[in-house]
Amino acid sequence: MDKVLLHIEHLTKRYDKDTVALRDVSIDFKEGDFVVVIGPSGAGKSTLIRCINRMIDATDGKILFDGQEISGARGQKLRVLRSEIGMVFQNYNLIGRVNVVKNVLYGRLGHMPLWKSLLGKYSREERKAAFALLEKVGLKDQAYKRADALSGGQMQRVGICRALIQEPKLLLADEPIASLDPKSAEIVMEQMHDITSERGLTCIVNLHQVDFARRYASRIVGIRDGQVVFDGAPDELTDEMTAFIYQGKEHEMKLKESGPSRQVSVKKVVVQNG
Ligand SMILES: Nc1ncnc2c1ncn2[C@@H]1O[C@H](COP(=O)(O)OP(=O)(O)O)[C@@H](O)[C@H]1O
Ligand SMILES: [Mg+2]
The missing domain is CATH 3.40.50.300 (P-loop containing nucleotide triphosphate hydrolases)
Structure with a gap:
């Protein structure tokens, strides 16, 4: 390429x-x-x-x-x-009080009309994609935990999922x-x-x-x-x-x-x- x-x-x-x-x-x-x-x-x-x-x-x-x-x-x-263009930040930029899978789904907001995003109406495909990404980074079983209950490394892996669900170029x-x-740094770099x-x-x-x-x-x-x-x-x-x-x-x-x-x-x- x-x-x-x-x-x-x-x-x-x-x-x-x-x-x-x-x-x-x-x-x-x-x-x-x-x-x-x-x-x-x-x-x-x-x-x-x-x-x-x-x-x-x-x-x-x-x-x-x-x-x-x-x-x-x-x-x-x-x-x-x-x-x-997907972004991954040093400080993760997750919403701590919101659960992990919702944080991932926020990556779809840029693709949705405003009314849909306000209602939090994600499609079945979007939800499936969020879980598939979480599984990929080994965090599927954390999907319903609050984001702020995760370790830094885990939060960054959620941040990566959020950027990827956006399907950026x-x-x-x-x-x-x-x-x-x-150790966490290595896992994050490896997965990314x-x-x-x-x-x-x-x-x-x-x-x-x-x-x-x-x-x-x-x-x-x-x-x-x-x-x-x-x-x-x-x-x-x-x-x-x-x-x-x-x-x-x-x-x-x-x-x-x-x-x-x-x-x-x-x-x-x-x-x-x-
Ligand atoms: N918002 C800003 N206002 C003024 N100066 C800035 C701002 N952001 C960065 N700088 C300055 O620009 C230069 C490059 O910064 P930055 O891009 O943050 O470098 P790096 O990410 O490599 O550490 C530095 O001198 C920094 O102090
Ligand atoms: Mg910098």
Whole structure:
């Protein structure tokens, strides 16, 4: 599969005159790819995802999603585009007092007319799909529990089901495992990777854990200070390149905090953040 699903051209995002979060980023994402975007905190990873799903407007540049311009989309067109892009969040964004299967079904709201969504009228097919997804991530027997009774890892797996029931063409995940212990993180990454590759679904995941990026990505993109400084296969990401990517703002901050000693190993900084 070589079709370009997402085409980004000269994308710049300036929050204010001193904060340029993305600088002239041009990059294509192909259908079926599992891309992991790495980079230190403050590099611009979340900003990139927010521009793609139009949570924020880019300052400059163009984003084409499946041939359609996202950047200028409004109203109904924007609604349709958004329904085709699934999101997975660091803090899961579930409704805690609502049960698990309902949380999954909320992923269908973008496809329903407002009156139906207000009545919570889901079709039999939608309910079946919700249970099938929960079974896939090993949470079928938790379907009627309140979401806030689950562990963090389980909540994130519910978050993945909610994004997938939307039947998106693109799945975006912003630091999906940053709040999880290593074992839960592994399960979440494993499931997200396996389910999306089974479906040939394109996935862009922001992570700061380089080890996870290496393990699951079909392609790794390194961002530093708002610019793409690496774009390649996992085995092309050398330790030197990793060090270079992470010599961004965070590295400078750590160096400042740790005083005049310039001997701080960059690799160590990466591990500390992972
Ligand atoms: N809403 C905002 N207002 C102003 N500056 C922001 C905002 N969001 C992010 N930034 C700044 O933009 C830069 C990139 O941030 P972000 O995209 O969150 O990076 P990352 O996700 O890689 O940590 C940082 O300097 C950050 O402080
Ligand atoms: Mg971020």
